[in-house]
Amino acid sequence: MPRLIRRLVDVAGNDRASVAAFARSSQPRAGTADLAAITTRCLVVEGGADRGGPAEQVAAALPRCSRVVLKGFDHFAIPRDIGCVDSVPRFLDGD
Structure with missing residues (x-):
């Protein structure tokens, strides 16, 4: 699963560190x-x-x-x- 997520992040042109920081953060649920x-x-x-x-x-x-x-x-x-x-x-x- 981590490899798949990395690939999706890369293909979309996103910054891995930024996506990881967002995933670790506590975001309020809508x-x-x-x-x-x-x-x-x-x-x-x-x-x-x-x-x-x-x-x-x-x-x-x-x-x-x-x-x-x-x-x-x-x-x-x-x-x-x-x-x-x-x-x-x-x-x-x-x-």
């Missing part, structure tokens, strides 16, 4: 009220096999949210799935 305050359209794309669990509560808390579940995909496989590749541009185009 609550339902925080999410409800987001008024822009948003898209939640989740993998049906993501070990983090379903994002149903997150999507339900966002007032203008669309949700796509990619069955059988874990968190890290989502960007490579054709369902994601199709859903994101369609969402951005306003469909």
